[in-house]
Amino acid sequence: MQNTNLMPQMSMTINQDHMPMNPVNVSTNPVTVQTAINPMPNMQHQQSFSVPPTLQKANFSSPIIGFNPQTTANQTCKSPIDNLQPTYPEMNVAPNMQNYNHLSMGNVQRIDDPLRILDLINTTNVWETGGDNFDETAMVTINGSISSLEPGIIQSTLRVIPESDKILQKTRLPFGIAVSPFKDTRVLKTSKSGIIRCGACRTYLNPFVKIERRFKWKCNICFRLNSIPKTRDNYTMEENDEHVLVFLERPELRHSTMQFVAPDSYCHRTFNCSIMAFVFDISKIAKNQRYLEVACRQLSTRISNMDSNLKDNFLITFVLVDEFIHLFKFTIGQPKPKEYIISDIDDPFIPFPSGFAIALDKFETQILDFLDLLPTMFESNSSDSNCLGSALSLVKQLIQVFGGRVTIFQTSLPNVGQGALSARHKKDLTREQLLLVANDYYKEMSLTCTDLLIGFDLFAIGECYKDLSTLACLPKYSNGQLYQYASMGENNFEGDFCRYLNRELGIDGLLKIRFTAGLGIDTFYSNCFVKTPDSVNMPIVSPDSGFAVKMFIEESLDDIDRVAIQVALLYTASNGSRKVRVHTVCLPVSNDPLRIIKSFDIVPAVVLLANMSVDKMNQGNSLEDCRDALFNAATDGLGAYHLLNCNQTKGHLLAPNSGIKLLPIYVFGLLKHLCFDDNRKLKNVDKVVGGCQYLTNYSQELTIFQVCPLLKRIDDVLKTTKGLKDLTLPELMKDRLPLFSASLNTADIYFLDNGLNYYILVNQLACNDVISDFFDVSSFDRIEDLVVYKEIETSKSKLLSEYIKTLNKRREKYNKLIVVKCYDNEVPYCMYKYFIEDKADFKLNYIEFVETIKNRITSN
Ligand SMILES: [Zn+2]
Numbered sequence: 044m045q046n047t048n049l050m051p052q053m054s055m056t057i058n059q060d061h062m063p064m065n066p067v068n069v070s071t072n073p074v075t076v077q078t079a080i081n082p083m084p085n086m087q088h089q090q091s092f093s094v095p096p097t098l099q100k101a102n103f104s105s106p107i108i109g110f111n112p113q114t115t116a117n118q119t120c121k122s123p124i125d126n127l128q129p130t131y132p133e134m135n136v137a138p139n140m141q142n143y144n145h146l147s148m149g150n151v152q153r154i155d156d157p158l159r160i161l162d163l164i165n166t167t168n169v170w171e172t173g174g175d176n177f178d179e180t181a182m183v184t185i186n187g188s189i190s191s192l193e194p195g196i197i198q199s200t201l202r203v204i205p206e207s208d209k210i211l212q213k214t215r216l217p218f219g220i221a222v223s224p225f226k227d228t229r230v231l232k233t234s235k236s237g238i239i240r241c242g243a244c245r246t247y248l249n250p251f252v253k254i255e256r257r258f259k260w261k262c263n264i265c266f267r268l269n270s271i272p273k274t275r276d277n278y279t280m281e282e283n284d285e286h287v288l289v290f291l292e293r294p295e296l297r298h299s300t301m302q303f304v305a306p307d308s309y310c311h312r313t314f315n316c317s318i319m320a321f322v323f324d325i326s327k328i329a330k331n332q333r334y335l336e337v338a339c340r341q342l343s344t345r346i347s348n349m350d351s352n353l354k355d356n357f358l359i360t361f362v363l364v365d366e367f368i369h370l371f372k373f374t375i376g377q378p379k380p381k382e383y384i385i386s387d388i389d390d391p392f393i394p395f396p397s398g399f400a401i402a403l404d405k406f407e408t409q410i411l412d413f414l415d416l417l418p419t420m421f422e423s424n425s426s427d428s429n430c431l432g433s434a435l436s437l438v439k440q441l442i443q444v445f446g447g448r449v450t451i452f453q454t455s456l457p458n459v460g461q462g463a464l465s466a467r468h469k470k471d472l473t474r475e476q477l478l479l480v481a482n483d484y485y486k487e488m489s490l491t492c493t494d495l496l497i498g499f500d501l502f503a504i505g506e507c508y509k510d511l512s513t514l515a516c517l518p519k520y521s522n523g524q525l526y527q528y529a530s531m532g533e534n535n536f537e538g539d540f541c542r543y544l545n546r547e548l549g550i551d552g553l554l555k556i557r558f559t560a561g562l563g564i565d566t567f568y569s570n571c572f573v574k575t576p577d578s579v580n581m582p583i584v585s586p587d588s589g590f591a592v593k594m595f596i597e598e599s600l601d602d603i604d605r606v607a608i609q610v611a612l613l614y615t616a617s618n619g620s621r622k623v624r625v626h627t628v629c630l631p632v633s634n635d636p637l638r639i640i641k642s643f644d645i646v647p648a649v650v651l652l653a654n655m656s657v658d659k660m661n662q663g664n665s666l667e668d669c670r671d672a673l674f675n676a677a678t679d680g681l682g683a684y685h686l687l688n689c690n691q692t693k694g695h696l697l698a699p700n701s702g703i704k705l706l707p708i709y710v711f712g713l714l715k716h717l718c719f720d721d722n723r724k725l726k727n728v729d730k731v732v733g734g735c736q737y738l739t740n741y742s743q744e745l746t747i748f749q750v751c752p753l754l755k756r757i758d759d760v761l762k763t764t765k766g767l768k769d770l771t772l773p774e775l776m777k778d779r780l781p782l783f784s785a786s787l788n789t790a791d792i793y794f795l796d797n798g799l800n801y802y803i804l805v806n807q808l809a810c811n812d813v814i815s816d817f818f819d820v821s822s823f824d825r826i827e828d829l830v831v832y833k834e835i836e837t838s839k840s841k842l843l844s845e846y847i848k849t850l851n852k853r854r855e856k857y858n859k860l861i862v863v864k865c866y867d868n869e870v871p872y873c874m875y876k877y878f879i880e881d882k883a884d885f886k887l888n889y890i891e892f893v894e895t896i897k898n899r900i901t902s903n
Contacts, residue, residue, distance in 0.1 A: 161704050163681075163696045163893045168781045174773040175702035177202060177642060182605060182629040184250035185296050192299045193229060194771055195743050197222050197610055197628045200651055203642035204562075204606050206634045208596040213636040214643075215683035216703075217655070217676060218596075219565075221647035221743050223589035224554055224612045224626065227547070229769065231624075232294050233302040238623065239295070243267040246557050247303075248295045249627035251607050258287060263607040263629070264557050299628065305613065305621040314619045317550050318358045318400050318447030320438050325421040326365045326429050328455040332505045332530065336418040337537045338452060343414045345544040346403060354404035356619050358445070361413070362438055363421070366428035366459055370437070371413065372398040373406050380413055388433040388460035393440055400441055429455045431514075432462025432484055439492060446496030446550065448583055450543075453514065454505045462488070464510040468728060477728040479663055481513045489520035493572045496551050498583035499523045502540070503733065505530055511732035519570045522552070522581040524588060524740060527733030535800075538857025546855075549584030549614035549622075556592065559606035563597040568654035570740045584614045587855030589742050591647070591654040600632045637699075640684055645702040646772060649709045650739075650746050652676055657718060657735045670719055674896075677710035682900045696897035708880070711892045712750035715879045737799060741855055744772055748798035752877045754780045757792040757803065757817070761839060764846040768853055783880040783888070784870040792817060797877055801847060801860045803832055804874070807867060817843065823864070829873075832860040 161172060179202070181191045199220050205211040211218055239248040241262035253261045259268040271290045295301045321342070323335060346359075363369035368391055371380035385391045393399065403410065431453065438449055457464055462484030467477055480486060489499060499517035503509055506529055518525050526543075528534045554571075555578045556564065564577050569590030571579040579590075600606060609627045616622055633639055652673065660669050680703055681696065688697060698704040713719055717734040738749055759778040763770060780786040780793075787793060790808040794801070805814065807823050816839040818826050834844040843860075851857045863871055870878050880889035887895065 159700055161698050161700050163698050163704065163707060164694070164890070164897060166704075167890060169704060169708055170776075170779045170781055172700060172704065174776075175643075175645060175705070176700055177644070177702065179203070179631070179642065182251060182631065185252055185254065186250070186291060188297070192626055192628050193226075195223055196226050196228070196300065196626050197224075197608060198644055198647040198743065199608070199628065199630060200644055200648040201639055201642055202630060202644050203633045203639050204600065204630050205596060205636070205639050206600045206632050210634055210636055210639065211596055213683060213687070214639050215679035216640065216643055217593070217648055217651050219591055219593040219647070219651040220608060221589060221591050221650040222556075222610055223586075223742055224610050224624065225547075225549060225552075225584050225586045225588075225614075226742065227586050228300055230298075231300065231302055232298045233304065233622075234294050235304050236293070237272075238303050238306070239269075239272060239293070241265060241267055242269050244557060246609055247301075247611055247623075247625045247627070248293065249301075249607070249609060249625070250296050250299060251605070251627060251629040252296075254287065254291075258283060260290075263605075264559055264609065266560070295625070300624070300626050303623045303625070305623050309613060309623065310621045312551075314356075314551075314615055314621070316356050316358055316402075316445055317615075317617075318360060318442040318445050320360045320362060320400075320442055320447060320449040322362045322364060322431070322434055322438060322449060322451045323417075324365075324429055324431070324452055324454045325363045325369070325424055325426075326455045327425055327427045328505065328507050329452075330422060330424060332454045333418075334452060334454070334502075334504050334536065338540060339414040339417050341537060341540050341544060343411050344541075346407060346410060346414075349403070351404065353617055354407070355402075356617060357403045358400040358442075358447075359403055359410060360400040360438075360441055361417075362434050362441075364429055364431055364434045365421075365424060365426035366430060368430060368434045368437055370394075370399050373401045373409055374398060375405065378409060378412060379416075380409065385433075385437065388430040391433050391437045391460075393437065427455070428459045429453075429457045430460030430463075431457035432488075433460035435485075435488055435517075436461055439488070439495070439497065442497060443492075443495045446582065447498075448548075448550070449492075449497060449499045450502070451499060451517065452502045452504065453509055454503075455507050456509050457514070464513055466508060467510060468508045474728060474731075475660075475663055475665055478512050478660060478731065480516060481510055485513055486516035486520060489517050490572065493521045493580055493582050496582045497521065498550075498581075500543070500583070501525045502536070503527045503729070504536065506727070508727075509729055511729040515732050515736060518736070518740075520572050522571050522579070522583050522585075522588065524570065524585065525733060525736040527730075527736070535856070535858050538851065538859070542855065542857055546586055548586075548617055549612075550582065550617075552581030552584035552612055552614035554579045554581055554610065554612045557609045557611070558594075559600070559603070559608075561596060561598040561600045561603075562606060562608070563595045565593040565595050566655075566658075567592055568651075568658055568739065570736075581612075581614070584612065587742070588740055589650070589746075590740070591651045593651060593655065601634065603632055605629055605631050636683070636687055640680070640687075640703055641699050641701045643680070643702040643706075645705045645709060646743050646747055648702070648706070649713070649750055650743050652710070653713060653746060653750070654739045656713065657739050660718070660735070666719065666721055670714055670721060673710050673713050673719065677707050678896050678899050680706050681896060685900050693901060694897075696893060696900070707893050707896055708889060709747075709750055711889055712879050715876065715886075716750060717876075744775075745798040745854060745856060747772070748796055751879065752782060752795050752797035754782055754786060754793060754795050754877075756780070756789075757794050757839075757843070760794045760846060761842045764842050764849065767846060767849045781880050782878045784868070784878055787865055787870065788868055795874070795877060796850075799856065799858065801850070801858050802863050802874065803843075803860055804863045804865050806865050816840065826862065826864060828862065828864045830862055832862050 166172060181189045183189060197220055200217055240246060244262060244265040246262050246264040251263050255261045255268060258271050260271055261268050271287060361371050368385040370383045372383060372395060373380045383394050456466060462482060464481050467481060498521040500523040501514060501518050503511055503525060515525055526539055528536045567573045567579060567590060570588065571590055574580045607627055607629045612624045614622060656669050656673055659672060681698055684698060718731055718738055738746055753776060755778055787806055790810050791806060792809055792813060793804040795804060805826055809823060811822055814823060815821055816837050819835045820826055834840050847860050863874060865871060875883055882888040
């Protein structure tokens with residue numbers, strides 16, 4: 044039988060292009076329980092559940108650069124603190140932690156206390172049991188204040204770090220972080236007063252360092268003692284004290300997120316300008332999609348509204364693609380550009396050295412006129428071929444001197460020229476085969492361009508097969524993003540493209556992760572090119588992209604009480620200035636597996652699991668293996684908790700009333716997600732590729748709602764309109780309803796948010812008064828089904844529109860609100876897939892799934 048455990052298999056995948064594959068061994072010691080139960084309909088083969096296998100770590104060399112953890116981890120981290128050092132409170136252990144400690148003795152059953160322990164078998168609505176109830180006090184800073192990162196920037200799956208790999212294995216939980224390093228923040232402090240870094244490991248000064256021996260600050264990554272910078276040598280004693288007090292006022296000692304204006308030494312090249320290349324598919328299929336009109340309109344608006352200072356920093360070029368490549372040469376004094384058609388698509392070259400990439404400020408009028416004409420220029424085009432590969436080769440030649448961003452609009456299969464692809468979906472290939480890349484052309488293009496500071500974003504429009512499995516390599520290796528739209532019309536393309544053009548953007552980025560000696564990075568996931576084991580090249584730095592990092596514990600942390608993880612992003616802002624954005628998170632260390640399990644943070648864990656599973660699938664593993672691995676992830680965490688509470692009563696599946704209680708439902712949601720659904724009727728693999736990109740390459744909030752959509756009564760939604768911008772994710776989820784059809788059993792109107800779409804669901808039972816609050820009609824029958832919601836002149840309708848508007852601003856995705864009518868208390872067919880807790884297509888419902896987990900864990 045194949046090993047279907049997610050954790051060991053995933054740990055083999057660090058930067059596969061550049062790192063050797065390391066074998067991972069699974070001990071033969073675990074207690075193995077064989078079961079004949081089919082937990083999921085697709086799992087036809089007998090499976091084993093191993094509790095808890097002792098995993099040996101992958102034999103990675105230390106990814107920590109610049110020092111040896113063995114020589115630093117044991118340094119004086121517990122030495123007496125100088126009298127200047129503020130007093131640190133003892134690590135707070137929440138009151139209910141104490142209760143877990145006695146549970147670990149195995150003699151108490153507290154299933155009657157739902158505040159602390161839940162029986163998941165008897166919890167039909169797990170959402171109403173509250174949030175994850177993690178109430179340990181945040182870490183105090185050097186100044187004695189509480190400092191925490193804004194949610195969603197760096198979140199660890201474990202908010203209490205195991206002191207050793209042995210303890211981590213006892214919890215059987217995935218360990219890693221979800222990171223969105225350039226996420227829009229509410230407050231961003233920018234310092235121009237110089238950058239202070241550790242002399243050994245180059246960690247940036249942060250709120251969690253310590254002052255020792257009066258005039259030294261101790262790095263919380265490598266524990267080196269660094270001198271506090273002085274402006275002159277001979278201070279008196281009083282001046283020394285004052286000097287340290289001034290140092291303690293530095294903003295980076297008060298804020299977990301800081302931005303610095305980087306000095307010249309951080310600029311490895313002089314910024315001249317950046318090029319925006321737009322590659323438009325103009326084949327016959329593209330004409331039918333009619334996307335050009337929308338794209339050109341949005342682009343014109345953006346150029347017209349752009350700050351005139353910024354226009355100096357950008358060049359723009361247009362490349363149109365059908366069976367040939369169409370370039371446009373602009374000349375000063377001539378109102379229209381001259382078109383050049385490159386017909387040698389096997390070896391394309393630029394006919395003239397200049398005039399194709401032009402300055403926004405000098406050619407603004409001509410560019411705007413061109414964008415006006417472009418949508419109708421190729422209306423009679425009958426070409427059904429597309430040579431995208433050749434066109435990108437030409438784009439590379441055009442922009443490689445300065446680097447920049449290539450935005451590709453693709454509606455058809457690139458079937459001619461370099462990197463030509465075939466209609467594989469018509470061949471007798473399996474889903475797994477179709478998900479593999481057809482050739483390496485686009486991957487190599489992406490990797491080469493990443494080195495040239497060129498990144499790709501891909502807008503895939505329409506249902507036509509494009510072989511996205513292969514084309515997705517373009518954004519994947521250049522830190523770009525893939526956007527997918529089934530068709531034009533009532534979709535979200537215009538709003539998404541508007542945000543795409545207007546969001547804050549950086550270029551030439553380098554991201555580096557540092558962490559306290561003893562921790563290690565296993566694998567980076569998502570759209571990034573891993574330069575060294577702990578750093579990522581980012582030609583495009585977008586606030587919308589996120590990624591996941593699987594971590595491990597390399598050395599025992601038993602002599603320290605806290606660890607730090609620091610993410611530093613060096614980038615060039617659109618105004619040309621070089622900046623560094625630094626985020627630091629500090630987490631306590633513990634040897635208590637129950638405290639660690641209680642600290643499990645489900646949101647980053649879902650992001651990490653989704654990334655690991657997509658990565659596993661992209662490597663050619665079968666869908667069944669990916670699904671089994673997900674199922675194992677749910678059973679492992681709860682199985683470990685079961686083992687630590689060995690006297691659990693049979694028939695129950697106990698879980699602490701914390702993040703881990705949501706592990707089964709989110710895994711269930713992943714198993715029903717488009718990417719992992721075992722519906723073999725699904726022929727359109729492009730949809731799966733798009734689904735995988737949306738699931739893994741965006742913010743945590745977007746991922747979470749794609750896995751388990753948010754369903755609420757409309758009145759509960761409207762209550763949160765005010766302040767929605769600043770609501771935390773748990774606050775946003777308050778009052779959510781379970782995702783089964785019985786939730787719709789009142790005369791009410793509901794709101795469903797699946798991250799990529801919003802729906803207003805109107806129950807047939809809804810009374811006419813309620814209906815007229817939101818619709819310009821007096822009865823259910825007269826409401827138009829499956830259309831975009833239109834605001835009317837009532838206070839509730841206006842509030843709802845405001846909610847949608849704010850939600851779209853809060854996120855990296857612009858969604859419209861679609862009206863859906865529900866007849867006879869039934870969920871309409873088009874919405875079945877979002878009501879994941881229901882039984883559907885002869886598959887298990889959520890409670891049956893939990894039952895299966897329980898059987899797997901307890902059937903010994
Ligand atoms: Zn250091």
